[in-house]
Amino acid sequence: MISIFIIFAIFILYIINNLTNSLCIVKEIPEERQPKVFRTINILITILLFSSYIEILYT
Template sequence: MISTFVIFALFILYFINRMTNTLCLQKEIPEEKQPKVFRTINILITILLISSYVEVLYT
């Protein structure tokens, strides 16, 4: 169960990062601000994935 969820989470993080990169290119976000954008989105997605895992685990 946990290995399936980890693989699923890595898949989601990879595609979210690809979409974030596309967003940065389209909106022409400066290079010095891009790490902050990536960090913020990755933290929020990680929180979402952890909370969804906890919900699945306890239901």
């Protein structure tokens, strides 16, 4: 179960990073702000994935 969820999480993070890159390009976010945008979105998605795993684990 955990291996399937880890593969799913990596796939989701990859897709979200591609979408974040597209967002930065479309909104013309400056290069110096882009790492902060990526970091914030990755942290929030990781928290979401972790809480989803805990919910699946205990239900």
